[in-house]
Amino acid sequence: MAKIKKQNFSDWYLNNILEAELISYAPAKGSIVFRPYGYKIWEKLQFYLDKEIKALGVENSYFPLLIPESFLKKEKEHFEGFTPEVAVVTYAGGEELKEKLVIRPTSETIMYYYFSEWIRSYRDLPFLVNQWANVIRWEKRPFPFIRNTEFLWQEGHTAHSSHKESSKFALKILSLYEKVYKEIALIYGILGKKSQSERFAGALDTYTYEILLPDGKALQGCTSHDLGQNFSKVFNIRFQDKDKKLKYVWQTSWGFSSRSLGAIVAVHGDDDGLVLPPKLAPFKIVAIPIYDKSYNNNLIDNYLKLLKETFNEDIIIDKSEQSVGYKFNKWDLKGVPLRIEVGSKEVKSNILTCFRRDSRERFKISLEDFKNSLEDILADIQDNLFKRSKNFVEKNTWEVKSYNDFKKTIFSKRGFIKAFWCQNQECELKIKEETKATTRCLPLDSKEEKGRCIYCNKPSKFRWIFAQSY
Amino acid sequence: MAKIKKQNFSDWYLNNILEAELISYAPAKGSIVFRPYGYKIWEKLQFYLDKEIKALGVENSYFPLLIPESFLKKEKEHFEGFTPEVAVVTYAGGEELKEKLVIRPTSETIMYYYFSEWIRSYRDLPFLVNQWANVIRWEKRPFPFIRNTEFLWQEGHTAHSSHKESSKFALKILSLYEKVYKEIALIYGILGKKSQSERFAGALDTYTYEILLPDGKALQGCTSHDLGQNFSKVFNIRFQDKDKKLKYVWQTSWGFSSRSLGAIVAVHGDDDGLVLPPKLAPFKIVAIPIYDKSYNNNLIDNYLKLLKETFNEDIIIDKSEQSVGYKFNKWDLKGVPLRIEVGSKEVKSNILTCFRRDSRERFKISLEDFKNSLEDILADIQDNLFKRSKNFVEKNTWEVKSYNDFKKTIFSKRGFIKAFWCQNQECELKIKEETKATTRCLPLDSKEEKGRCIYCNKPSKFRWIFAQSY
Numbered sequence: 032m033a034k035i036k037k038q039n040f041s042d043w044y045l046n047n048i049l050e051a052e053l054i055s056y057a058p059a060k061g062s063i064v065f066r067p068y069g070y071k072i073w074e075k076l077q078f079y080l081d082k083e084i085k086a087l088g089v090e091n092s093y094f095p096l097l098i099p100e101s102f103l104k105k106e107k108e109h110f111e112g113f114t115p116e117v118a119v120v121t122y123a124g125g126e127e128l129k130e131k132l133v134i135r136p137t138s139e140t141i142m143y144y145y146f147s148e149w150i151r152s153y154r155d156l157p158f159l160v161n162q163w164a165n166v167i168r169w170e171k172r173p174f175p176f177i178r179n180t181e182f183l184w185q186e187g188h189t190a191h192s193s194h195k196e197s198s199k200f201a202l203k204i205l206s207l208y209e210k211v212y213k214e215i216a217l218i219y220g221i222l223g224k225k226s227q228s229e230r231f232a233g234a235l236d237t238y239t240y241e242i243l244l245p246d247g248k249a250l251q252g253c254t255s256h257d258l259g260q261n262f263s264k265v266f267n268i269r270f271q272d273k274d275k276k277l278k279y280v281w282q283t284s285w286g287f288s289s290r291s292l293g294a295i296v297a298v299h300g301d302d303d304g305l306v307l308p309p310k311l312a313p314f315k316i317v318a319i320p321i322y323d324k325s326y327n328n329n330l331i332d333n334y335l336k337l338l339k340e341t342f343n344e345d346i347i348i349d350k351s352e353q354s355v356g357y358k359f360n361k362w363d364l365k366g367v368p369l370r371i372e373v374g375s376k377e378v379k380s381n382i383l384t385c386f387r388r389d390s391r392e393r394f395k396i397s398l399e400d401f402k403n404s405l406e407d408i409l410a411d412i413q414d415n416l417f418k419r420s421k422n423f424v425e426k427n428t429w430e431v432k433s434y435n436d437f438k439k440t441i442f443s444k445r446g447f448i449k450a451f452w453c454q455n456q457e458c459e460l461k462i463k464e465e466t467k468a469t470t471r472c473l474p475l476d477s478k479e480e481k482g483r484c485i486y487c488n489k490p491s492k493f494r495w496i497f498a499q500s501y
Numbered sequence: 502m503a504k505i506k507k508q509n510f511s512d513w514y515l516n517n518i519l520e521a522e523l524i525s526y527a528p529a530k531g532s533i534v535f536r537p538y539g540y541k542i543w544e545k546l547q548f549y550l551d552k553e554i555k556a557l558g559v560e561n562s563y564f565p566l567l568i569p570e571s572f573l574k575k576e577k578e579h580f581e582g583f584t585p586e587v588a589v590v591t592y593a594g595g596e597e598l599k600e601k602l603v604i605r606p607t608s609e610t611i612m613y614y615y616f617s618e619w620i621r622s623y624r625d626l627p628f629l630v631n632q633w634a635n636v637i638r639w640e641k642r643p644f645p646f647i648r649n650t651e652f653l654w655q656e657g658h659t660a661h662s663s664h665k666e667s668s669k670f671a672l673k674i675l676s677l678y679e680k681v682y683k684e685i686a687l688i689y690g691i692l693g694k695k696s697q698s699e700r701f702a703g704a705l706d707t708y709t710y711e712i713l714l715p716d717g718k719a720l721q722g723c724t725s726h727d728l729g730q731n732f733s734k735v736f737n738i739r740f741q742d743k744d745k746k747l748k749y750v751w752q753t754s755w756g757f758s759s760r761s762l763g764a765i766v767a768v769h770g771d772d773d774g775l776v777l778p779p780k781l782a783p784f785k786i787v788a789i790p791i792y793d794k795s796y797n798n799n800l801i802d803n804y805l806k807l808l809k810e811t812f813n814e815d816i817i818i819d820k821s822e823q824s825v826g827y828k829f830n831k832w833d834l835k836g837v838p839l840r841i842e843v844g845s846k847e848v849k850s851n852i853l854t855c856f857r858r859d860s861r862e863r864f865k866i867s868l869e870d871f872k873n874s875l876e877d878i879l880a881d882i883q884d885n886l887f888k889r890s891k892n893f894v895e896k897n898t899w900e901v902k903s904y905n906d907f908k909k910t911i912f913s914k915r916g917f918i919k920a921f922w923c924q925n926q927e928c929e930l931k932i933k934e935e936t937k938a939t940t941r942c943l944p945l946d947s948k949e950e951k952g953r954c955i956y957c958n959k960p961s962k963f964r965w966i967f968a969q970s971y
Contacts, residue, residue, distance in 0.1 A: 057565040067560035090537035095527040118593035124639030169594030
């Protein structure tokens, strides 16, 4: 059943991730199965990101899933932030546990316990680790990929000898995430800093890449936290500096999760289904034979064989028994960037009939030209998808001058709203109560201006981004 | 503090995995942290195995961590086998759960629930999936890597249209595991089939690669299960065959875990620490500068730079402030296959002083020769390690003719004991009670003979492998 993306985004989304076989719903509330087609996209993202993370000198490791409750309690703000969301193991091995064990919602507390053991001297710094892991946060309103009780992510954690270095590192990671979103996932977003009430529980500052979904709601694409010395003081992570003095380390933590798959589906898809970015598509090309009773179909099969040999892992040949129309719909739905049709005409003239999933253009091309221009075609698809994403954000970003304007926009069109805000939490809270819009971020490229808070009219220096959000 | 491997294997092992920085102990009982040096070895194993699994047409996926208790209960034998070991989540999101959720000890029950949804026709078969995941089994006597409450593994699960095909697949996977152990981990072991009482809870047959640790105790290196239709009947996984009839699928499941890291440490190490197989060592070569006050040490640094450029990721240069002796010990302990020492003599004559960790041979070699023969040297190290491992097993495998002999051997020397057994569970149980030795497997290359059960003296056709085990 076709769903119209613009009319009902949420139905369209839920329908498509199931029909494209990205996920199945799991029995435990808010949890999903990553089916092979969905997991392949995650593996590709992981591959890019892991290489880049390692290139920064960060080493992979693996910390325990279960965290003693007392660890979580050590940093008060952190504990209060996560307690409502945790899943708790109370018995194991047939016995009630003396101390409850929490399934990690994030790993600061368990990791930093070890940091205090491993870090002794300035020579041990910077200390840079990452892990690829599953985490659990008990979501009240789950939404597949976007808000799952269990999700997959990488979480990086670092310790440095100065705040200058650690805050620089938090931003370096933000740039890396930006690169992955812009160059691989082809999703335009806004780099910014969170307000104090929206930052990570226990952080000094949280940086984000804010994405806009088709229904005009914002999605936090990832986060990188400047933790200052909040955790090092609680976990007693100290190093002897060159001056022989014992000092607390400065820390960062940062995460990129399977939520990004939701953004990819949501941002690029159309009424025919998914439209996958070429670098993340499990297959770049699908070839569909169009057999013809009046033709020697062995010649078509031979041509397909040749294509398989030429394009290897990039191509999938669909020789299943279904009808051609069924296959066209199926692979459209699955978002494969290029479809090539191979019938008697194509074989006879040594050409391909090609279909671009993003633009829905159909064209004929010789096999030789296709081989030579494949990289260019894919690059063009990339450009097109990214431009579309950027256009959408630009068209749905509104500068408002009055609170009335603000409300009118949020209730009629949603989107990103740029407005002066005095950075007083009371105004932020009132706006949230009255419009469901929260501060998403202060864009990193913001310039100081002279303005007045949209809510209280007090002098304000910066325009913040507000939006309703996932 | 040096530990003598032969005198006290367990002390030696525990000491070395900590000192080589493979792990730290975790606060929750029986759990460990995989530190970067340890995790790198696991990543390398994962890399090889993942590629081979995919080459068999198996696709990666990811299923939920939490399994409703009712799912686990569906296959009675499976439930009874795993219930004593599970960790249970009883509340989450601040509320007591209506149905308890079990942290996966293995994923048959959650995966097969979906198999019944996804598999409809013979066209969907074979259905081949795998996942890389963490699992929890609450071990009463935990031992790092070997028996952790939380461990990392891959678990593959397949469905086929015939028993012939599924049992063949279970054995194909066993061969793959054998290849990884023999060619990558360089650990000799025995391929075999488990007895009915030692097989996986819910399987028809379990295949194993049995390893012998230095203390003469056996370690199950991995398992591949022929599940028959036990689970498909319980989870109602049926397909419409070509003859239009609905039939239950035939299944396999198979796992290779981070336990293998324990085997690698245990089998290859010596009194100086770890000895890592070249294909799994985080670094193949460590270069240590030997500075000399009477020499221009910039020349040494330049030489090191040249080495780094030549060997890239394969080499680590240790320019830390510690003494040369300290560094030698450190990298010996960490098991790096080759050490090269670079002092004024080496720079002047454009040579390297080289040290092989496995054989403790030292030799001088020109840089040019070293470059050209590196592959050969590493291959020679591989051969040597595998031969040592094989020799050890052969020297510690005993054919016994009487139960007295059996007991004498198990109490004095341990090792693998080959003995006729009638395949009656009562004899197996008695032997276990009296000697702590269990049947490890019936080697796949066993030939039918005429013999008598070591315990009851009844006619028996095959010699089984018995051992005390981890």
